[in-house]
Every structure is written in structure tokens, then in C-alpha cells.
Amino acid sequence: MDPGEHDPAQTALREAEEEVGLPRGRVEILGALDDQIARTATVAVTPIVGRIVDLPLLTPGTGEVARIFTITLVELAKPDRWSERTEREHGSTYRIAAFDHEGETLWGLSARITLQLLDLLGLGSPAPRTPDPTGR
Numbered sequence: 001m002d003p004g005e006h007d008p009a010q011t012a013l014r015e016a017e018e019e020v021g022l023p024r025g026r027v028e029i030l031g032a033l034d035d036q037i038a039r040t041a042t043v044a045v046t047p048i049v050g051r052i053v054d055l056p057l058l059t060p061g062t063g064e065v066a067r068i069f070t071i072t073l074v075e076l077a078k079p080d081r082w083s084e085r086t087e088r089e090h091g092s093t094y095r096i097a098a099f100d101h102e103g104e105t106l107w108g109l110s111a112r113i114t115l116q117l118l119d120l121l122g123l124g125s126p127a128p129r130t131p132d133p134t135g136r
Contacts, residue, residue, distance in 0.1 A: 082127035
């Protein structure tokens, strides 16, 4: 959060505008998901869910985003599209859910957030929800 920002939704709208050029006024905020802790345990993320009726042309922010792509909820809900990987870092082993799409991989923190959203939408979790690697 930047100084003057008082809620995660405000921060999410600003970040989306800076990183991919999504105008704040195009997003209807639906709510927040559970806070997620990054593997390093140095960053906490509050995922914000929003609805966009007509997705405008998005542009990657220089130095922020390498590529923009979308994945439909229908595709994300297919269990055969998900896999589980094992990562090792600093002597610890983590199981990580992953979703491969067009040469990109949705994994780790982003995958945990996506799986929680699918579950809350009633689509079920198509992959095992991996525990928070920090044990929280």
C-alpha cells in the first residue's frame, strides 16, 4: 500500500492501472479473499476480486509486466489442466499447484489464490489446495 491508501481494494485498483493499464472505473469490486503469505514470509497479499464487464485493451507496464494473457474460469476449473510440482528452496520442500497455459505457468501464490476463488465460486478446487508454505 502506498501512503494515503487505506484499504487493499484501493491498492489493487492502483496496481492494476499501473501494471496493465486497467482503468479503475472499469472494475466492480466484489470482495477480498483470504490474506496469503508469500513463500519468503516477507510479503502478505490480500487478493481482491473484481468484475469487468468489457475488458479494455491492456498494455504491460514497462518494467512491471512481461506479458498479459487471460484464462477463462471454465478452463481454470478443469482438473486435468492442473498439476502438482515440488520445489526445493533453502533446505525446505514445497508442493505447489500449477496450471500451464499458452507457454506460461500459473503457480505458487497466484495458484493458491486462484484455487480459493474457484472453490468460493462453487466450481470446486480442481487441484489440491497446497498449504501456505510458512505454516500459517
